Amino acid sequence: xTDNLLAVEVRKENIPESEALVLQNSFMPFFQKAExxxxxxxxxxxxxxxxxxxxxxASDWGEIAYNIRRDTExxxxxxxxxSLRKGKAIDGMANIIKxxxxxxxxxxxxxxKFVEIQKAKARDVIREKRSAELVALNVDVTIYSSLxxxxxxxxxxxxxxxxxxxxxxxxxxxxxxxxRIAKEKADLEARESMRIxxxxxxxxxxxxxxxADKERxxxxxxxxxxxxKEEEDKRAAKEAARxxxxxxxxxxxxxxxxxxxxxxxxxDMLSSIIMPDVKSxxxxxxxxxxxxxxxxxxKYVKTQALSL
Numbered sequence: 294x295t296d297n298l299l300a301v302e303v304r305k306e307n308i309p310e311s312e313a314l315v316l317q318n319s320f321m322p323f324f325q326k327a328e329x330x331x332x333x334x335x336x337x338x339x340x341x342x343x344x345x346x347x348x349x350x351a352s353d354w355g356e357i358a359y360n361i362r363r364d365t366e367x368x369x370x371x372x373x374x375x376s377l378r379k380g381k382a383i384d385g386m387a388n389i390i391k392x393x394x395x396x397x398x399x400x401x402x403x404x405x406k407f408v409e410i411q412k413a414k415a416r417d418v419i420r421e422k423r424s425a426e427l428v429a430l431n432v433d434v435t436i437y438s439s440l441x442x443x444x445x446x447x448x449x450x451x452x453x454x455x456x457x458x459x460x461x462x463x464x465x466x467x468x469x470x471x472x473r474i475a476k477e478k479a480d481l482e483a484r485e486s487m488r489i490x491x492x493x494x495x496x497x498x499x500x501x502x503x504x505a506d507k508e509r510x511x512x513x514x515x516x517x518x519x520x521x522k523e524e525e526d527k528r529a530a531k532e533a534a535r536x537x538x539x540x541x542x543x544x545x546x547x548x549x550x551x552x553x554x555x556x557x558x559x560x561d562m563l564s565s566i567i568m569p570d571v572k573s574x575x576x577x578x579x580x581x582x583x584x585x586x587x588x589x590x591x592k593y594v595k596t597q598a599l600s601l
Contacts, residue, residue, distance in 0.1 A: 302385035302386050305382065305385065316372065316386065319368055320383075320386045320390065324389070327358075327394045328393070330357060333354070334354045334358065334397045335400055337400070337404045342407070342411060344407070347404065348405060348407060350404075351401045351402075351404030355401035358401060362394050365387050365390050365394075366387070369383050416442060424440060426452060427451075430458075552601065553598050553599075556597065557595060559594050563591040568580045568584060
């Protein structure tokens with residue numbers, strides 16, 4: 294399995310067997326070291342701060358893993374400089390080793406830093422607990438960047454002072470609320486008294502308004518009847534004047550009737566004159582102008598006659 298992984302990777306680029314063997318031999322020691330340490334390194338599991346030997350072993354194995362990855366990288370850079378095609382195979386084999394070794398390094402790093410990780414977790418638990426306590430007292434915990442590392446005595450004083458402040462604010466708020474409720478009650482009673490008084494005044498005003506409306510309605514009715522009588526008289530007088538004027542106009546029309554008929558006959562005669570059939574352009578232009586003049590004259594006579 295060990296030989297096949299590197300061999301398969303190097304054969305992807307169809308490198309000659311002799312060169313492929315050189316590449317495999319170059320990376321094989323690091324591959325074998327990684328394979329050899331993998332089982333022991335990944336078996337380390339630090340769960341307590343008193344596992345001093347396991348923590349030291351994690352540190353030692355981590356250094357070995359780092360050296361394997363570092364030396365593999367050196368070989369990769371050195372061999373890759375020979376050719377681009379070899380470089381692809383080199384990268385592939387180096388990636389295989391790094392793929393194997395990086396999880397080992399990460400695992401060993403966690404084992405080596407077990408104590409630090411546990412301390413950080415403990416600090417996180419303390420910080421969360423203290424944050425919850427202070428938030429319950431309306432404290433802005435964002436101003437305390439090291440709440441988890443704060444000494445217990447210091448935190449106890451902070452909690453006490455925050456509690457005192459919270460209670461004082463709470464009492465002040467309760468006092469203000471009581472005063473607000475009392476004021477609202479007094480305002481409500483005053484508004485109710487004013488409402489009753491306004492209601493009485495409103496009823497009196499409405500009664501006076503009813504009487505005033507009656508008087509105004511009677512006055513408006515009388516004024517309306519008077520206006521209707523005056524308008525009826527004006528219409529009768531206007532109609533009489535119209536009839537007189539109409540009689541006069543009819544008389545004038547009767548007097549002007551003979552002249553009107555003569556003028557209308559003249560207009561018809563002017564519009565019905567037959568023009569001579571001429572040939573020359575000059576004569577045709579004269580006839581055309583004469584027709585226009587006769588038409589204009591006919592329209593004028595007819596319009597004036599109709600207005601008589």
